[in-house]
Amino acid sequence: MSTVSEPDRVEKAEVSQAESTTDAVQHQAQAKLGELAAKHTPVPEDQREPVLRLDGVTVSYSGAPAVCDVTMDVFRYQVTAFIGPSGCGKTTLLRSLNRMNDLITGATVDGSITYHGHDLYGSSVDAVEVRRRIGMVFQRPNPFPKSIYDNVAFGLRLHGMKDGLDERIESALHKAALWDEVKDRLKKSALALSGGQQQRLCIARALAIEPEIVLMDEPASALDPIATQRIEDLVNDLKRDYTIVIVTHNMQQAARVADMTAFFSVDVKDGGHRNGVLVEYAPTADLFIRPADPRTEAYVTGRFG
């Protein structure tokens, strides 16, 4: 991925030969992304089953829209990636999908987000129930300062899922590919684990309460390449049983893990207000190989401005 800054581009316009070389490199990169993405077999269009439907969703902080008018569906047992430059509102949008934005004073969501046809923001909806069915994993691993066991047990105890607690915990740790590494030290502090293990523990913690959807906010951005690969492998395994929405600023990662990809960009309005918009949403391979929008193409080929 080569992000080219503004002054570089001006220089290249002057040296046409350099530009054509760069172009070739860029197209290679794009082809590589397409190749990675082609390994996925997204569900054909007519068999897609929407779990979350976003219709004209705008998320604002204190009245200033951060991401505007997003309409898209999230499909069952698919990995959906949100990609785009910093400040395009992808994390903001993700957090509105399980009402984590409720915690931020001044954050409002307009438009409608439905989960199996039920309005997520309906007046009788309990945010706690929303978050039980739609789990979340954060950018930085955030295990509680408790034992590994208690971390996974936290949500289970919270929701009264206490029958077969040990089995549920073992199963969650298995699903998160962490069991073999921690089975002998379940009662030890979670803080003694490595960053990658902590993140998988956070995934186990989220899976334990049997959510249908797992939201992941750049789950590997604080991890080293090996730990990152383990998380990506895990995501590929998990989509058999879960619907996953993952925010990433790494296009290769999106190409490696996502069936569907949504590309967001930043719109600069008159007066300088910037807000995110959904530019294009398509099966990942299509988005990388045949981007329909010039902005998407500029981004995936690395000519993003």
Next chain:
Amino acid sequence: MSAQANPLVGHGGRARRRKLTGQVMEAVATSAALLAAAVLAIVLFTLTKRALPALNVDLFTQNAAPFGQTGGGIKNAIVGTVIITGIATAIALPAGVLLAIFNTEFAPRRLADLIGLTLNVLSGVPTIVIGVFIFGLVVVGRGQSAYAGALGLSIVMLPLVARATEEVLRLVPSHLREGGMALGATRARTVITVILPTAIGGIVTATILAVARAAGETAPLLFTTSIFVGTTVNTDPSQAMASIPMVIFTSSEQPDPHAQQQAWAAALVLVVIVLAGSIAGRLLSLRTRRQIEQVR
């Protein structure tokens, strides 16, 4: 200046002046720090020297001598101080911790600022005013009691506990709150199961420091639990109770040299208690900060 003059060495008036200013400021700052340490050292030295003649086992095992007699100890006053500060802590600790939780976790920004300001003002209220306030509110009509004294002390402790607890709660990183909430915990549940256990060390620290401070307060007790304290151990808080600060206050005013010595000894006991509490508090607080640092 020769041609080989080292360019990295300052020359001329400006450089000299700069160097001199630096040295003078350093000296002033160092002596200010030494002065503070010296004051503490002098206080401790004087206290120890004057208290030594009266510092014996009797001081801790004997009750106050009956009026007109010499001898005796401050056992009843020590017991009184323990009971009064104990009750004060029982009032101020839950109130202060709950207030801090409300302020950091639930209150809207403006209200939180307002409460913070109120607490700062409250901690600045002269303790004699708190004494008079409790006197008018509780003592008038009902008479003096250890309860009244404890209530006064709890007002002294409340802002200390609340402010210090707030500080540790704010240290607990917000991604732990999010983690709890993302699993479907309510705010209150997250506070109880995640935030408080993480911050507990800091809350204990805050309490120890507040207790140490309250144990030495005299003014709130002066109006509330100072007369007819008796010369035996009293464990009934509905009666006036002897306390170490009051022993210091009354004994030091007596003509009897033994009583004066005893006042010095009581003062030393009090300072040692307060100092031990402060040091224990500081050490604990360092530990808590390190623990929280680990989660960040």
